[in-house]
Amino acid sequence: MLDLDFSADRLDAANIIGGGWCAATQGAVIEVENPADETVIGTVPDSSAEDAARAVEAARRAQPGWAAVPAVERGRAVRKLAGLIAERSEDLARLITREQGKPIGQARGEVGATVGFLEYASENARRIEGDIIASDNRDEEIHIRRHPYGVVVGLTAWNYPAALAARKLGPALVAGNAFVLLAHEITPFSGLFIAALAEQAGIPPGVVNVVSGRGPIVGQALVEHPGTGMITMTGSNRAGREIFRTAADGMKVLRLELGGKAPFIVLEDADIDRAVAAAVTARYTNCGQICTCNERMYLHRDIADEFLEKFVAASRALTIGDPMTDPGIGPKVSGTEVAKVKSIVDAAVAAGAEVLLEGGPLTEGPYAKGHWYAPTVLSLANNDSPVIAQEVFGPVVPAVRVDDFDHALQLANDTEYGLSAYIFTQDHRRLMQTPYRLNFGEIYVNRANGEQFQAFHNGWGHSGLGGEDGKYGFDGYLRKQALYMNWA
Template sequence: MAFDATADHIKAGMFVGGDWLFPHPREVIEVENPADETVIGTIPAGTPEDADQAIRSAAQAQRAWSVLPAIERGRAVSRLARLIERRSEEFARLITREQGKPITQARGEVGATVGFLDYAAENARRIGGDIVASDNPNEEIQIRRHPYGVVVGLTAWNYPAALAARKIGPALVAGNAFVMLAHEFTPFSGLFIAALAKEAGIPDGVLNVVTGRGPVIGQALVEHPATAMITMTGSNRAGREIFRTAADGMKVLRLELGGKAPFIVMEDADLDRAVAAALTARYTNCGQICTCNERMYLHRDIADAFLDRFVAASKALRIGDPMGDPDLGPKVSGAEVAKIAGQVDQAVASGAQLLLPGGPLTDGAYAKGHWYAPTVLEVADNAAAIMQEEVFGPVVPAMRVDDFDHALRLANDTGFGLSAYVFTRDHRRLMRTPAALKFGEIYVNRANGEQFQAFHNGWGQSGLGGEDGQYGFDGYLRKQTLYMNWDE
């Protein structure tokens, strides 16, 4: 394997057409460890020419790949899953080095990576169609499914391995070829998968991974005339830019964007369970998950008791070297720390009360790295920016509500529509929840964590399309209608 994930300094090329490309002379991008700011490796800053080469390689390989029996494509993806499984500890340590999540959480991400690939492989025998009765004699109508061709994947830095597998698996099993732009903060996870894909026998050009900056090589991938479909996980700003760029070419889009998940706790909830779930849903991966608990709506009768427990538990969380497996590791970058610090400062200036000051950590063991301690605020105005804008860090505001209807009204007062949480034991409230909450994914009496066989999709400003399960898999196939007439 040309890519050495265990090296102290990783010098990685792009993986295009089954080869490792180290273009020279070329600007390189340094990749740092968020825990101590050391440079762990370099990647090429890709150009539009690199994008063109990757897309052309994928288009050429896709033709032969698409005519293979689906079961053969599924077996190749399954072999990739087994290779990742065999090297799971090495992979987890790589994820922690480049992204900063605690090692146990990185191991969980590797497990999810394997799970996404396995689920996709299982769908190889489920690519079906329909036969519909025709109005004409001696005729039937067939609805068939075909791959799109070349799929471009743009992945986020918060789960660089799992998000890649979530897209690569179904795209390949469906018969597409795939070109992925690995995020410049966390490129090595995608390159690790690419190296193992070659070992798994996935044909050259079927999976390509390029590196560089989104506005340069990413835009070139999106604009390329041979790109048929774009699947992206990232910010709303980036999603809107891709939407505009892809419009001229009428590209098919699947955009999983940001969230501002409400966390509703009613007076009849199991408080121990709700507090535990609120902690998990806010602080896992240092709050860098689009489905995170972003704003809490607490019934007045239990608000004090809930906040007392939540603040005490938040304060007790261990922050430190992610290889030592703390509760919280670092934020991914200094810019991310500055962004959320600014959001908290603005909230306090607008009248929010700090229940747990938290904030940036910069002294002693935290002199190097990008550290931010859990921060809890109480807010009185749902229009405040801290209640409307995604934080994506270990900061959570809370508001008191009078009743369930009040909570629903405030929860829906947002442009986002990805995830929501409800804690209540009232059957009538539970039955109302799906129709009342305008979100694509709702967790009832549990923390977050979607499953492979379900469907992960956002409404409104949280995106288009969706991932996972049969619905997600079908999104990588387009339909064709065939009127089969045998009248002589």
């Protein structure tokens, strides 16, 4: 049985391949840093393409036996895995905070989502359905059947390392696939934690495998491997394009959830206090490191001053500090991320943005160690700014005044992204028009972000392909087969 004390002060973990712990073939390791104080909390293998191939081959060997297990039994095993995670929820929450930096309360919320994704997936075990269609021929029926792809490769982002792994792992396993997870090199331990419990849940060795390492090496090898049947990835638009190109030669099936640039529209009839509270939550949760975050605000001129006064005050009031004390905002995940956000803000200010709240990098006193960035609010005249075009992925938000509903929609749709959007209004006619005119796969009406397990998390445009969650997401882990049954 796999075992590792994930609550230890230091974790020196290995890959999980074929049910056992495995070091990288070349022996190299990656140091994992705590974003709050830059201490090294452990190491994981710096794996190679050879290690990736070993993981895929282990999954290929295990998958036929797993697919032969009745779906309801596969579902029970996934539900048991959810229960085992729930029993150790505080261990996983603290692990998430240590490697990713989100406040402990938010990390506990991520663990709850991790359990929920697996529980929902388990409920789909009795929903693998086909069709029988009448044939044009005598003595014949057409059966539409659903089958697993075989080996599913999961590539996840660092911002929600446990929840994103579970979001993909659960439906893949219930559908009868084996799974190989690339544990992101910044936040690898959460995925290893989940996989280490799989055998205790009754999931056979080799069905769940985890390889840590760098995306350009290990990720590319997993995508290119001829044994990989499907790739599901959450990450940046740039990485998604690279995976799309790499997968093309092998005609691999892709599900890509990429970046977002969510507009936050507040019209003149909105409940201002409710909109401000939602805007704060949707911008600053996880230090703004969520693909559905409030990335740009479009405010009707009649209410813009009142909204911004309250929003800036609420932003200034947020506490920043040690994530284990559950502040309003924890650290950014890395120094590279801090530098990226600063460069976007500097470019926006140079292009004429007005600074309503000057935050920026924090580097002194209690912030001398770690990767800290204080909330920053900008006011812009229009969409012609780098901070409007680029995904910030941090606690920075620009605001633009708009003349009316049509003007707001015009500016909101002026982007290559199409993941999430927000609108606040009490006008029923506008709300009925919104899904036809706002070009995003997920729209939040009069509320903050936070998708639900039974819905569908789906990006349009350059924000991705496919989608996750609910019955539509689960169906994506099964391929269809047409069987012509002739008994003449």
